[in-house]
Amino acid sequence: MSQSLDLLENAADSLNEALRRVRDATHENPRPYKFAVLHFTHAIELLFKHHVAQAHPLLIYRNPFSKNLSKESTIGLWDAVQFFKNEQRELTEETIEDLKWIKDLRNNIEHYKFEMDPRAARLAIGRLIRALNEFHEENDFTDLETLIEADCRGTYEKLADEYEQRLFEAQRSAELAKGNDERQTCFSCGSPKTMVRSGNKLKCHFCNDEIPLHECVRCTERYPEVLMRVWNDDKGPAHTDWMCDFCYDHIFDHD
Template identity: 45%
Template sequence: MSFTKRWIEEDGPKVQAPASHKLDLHENALDSFNEALTRFKEGTGGNVKAYKFAIQHLSHSIELLFKSHIAQMHPLLIYKNPFTAKPLDREMTIGLWDAVQFLKNSGDPIGKDFEADLLWLKKLRNEIEHSRFDMDVATVRATMGRLVEAIKDFHDHFDDDLSAFVTKGNLPLFEELSDEYRRSLGEARAKAAASTQDGETHDCEFCGERDTGARIDGEVKCQYCGESNYTVDCLRCGADELVSDATLWNDEDGRSDYLCSSCYAHYQSLVAAD
């Protein structure tokens, strides 16, 4: 038994919890999933605006799946501050990343690929909610495929029966999107391994995929999403490092100087000791 579950059962306050919450969450996740595929079909039929809602519904489905799993530990854990003396506010529930962190902190390991997908999903949802939605059809299909694969990863991780979640009518599209994603990702990783000039593959700082970046002529180019992360020379030691890992030190007089992560850490230690 995990520490979290033992603490709740032995030491936690005895608060009345809704017994049906786990079932409701799973059913709502299924509804969101089916609605996502319906919207996706509308998009392929010519209603381009439906693609945005397809992605939103599918990402919401993943969030509800995580909450459903947490509710198995204790139904009240999906609420914020559930064990305070104040009356429980059932409108205040945890978000997707709260659920992810809760599982990690309770000792439930999450695979690196799965965690990379979740970090990417967090960024994607923020962009959709706060920016103008702008995706071409190919990008939408790739995004849906990655979300579908994340749902498969979820069921694999928690040993849940995927067939109980995907309805028979939606299974062909589900598998089609998943197959497209895995094939594209596999091709990108193979291309990165074959073309990199430093003998290593790299993770992409933009799409979050692992081992899809190839270092070519001073930059790391993702063979999956096509974005590039260039390298810069450290002002202090001269080592080259990805600009995403380096720290901008000076950008005056039309030039940009950087410190590598090691030199910047050394600088911070000197400041702290002063």
């Protein structure tokens, strides 16, 4: 039994290390993602082995009947997945695909021939954490959350919650697209720091809504359409004049 607990403890260490690397990586320095993928894949393998060892500690050996167990090799990730399947504990098709993807990435990293899209890696880690949480809950396995150390909690929560992760990804993407402009709160969905100027529009990287910018006929500042009123459209739609709310209020205050 103690071997099984060792596996769980090591899985927790690897999981926390993976989260730290995700936390430390930036757009300018994506290198930590490489280690995030290595640690994360290792964490899943240990976690799955631990679950198999819970059924019986000897089951982590390829040949549990061996006369010399210390020389026996132990099972791998796919053996564990098949074991769960044989126990009618099935991972979803999408989760299996994500596992294959991240295992391939891990193997490529180990052979120094990888090209990694950090965003794709982050999304896959997020999807896997959520899938594992569901799988663990359905099967009364250890709650992953209890393995997370204090300094990793923020990163874990960002990845474990689909909305939080989508918001985080949208803010990153807006950050990359913003140029010299500031990121704004979206006028449509209200998400913070997801809206940036794109040509003569504002675009939200979370809800994808676009809001046209117009020049105010009075003060000539450019404002998003939602903060303006049609001032004079009697020349037809091709010649709509817009006035910003500030100028509009100003005129009415002085009438």
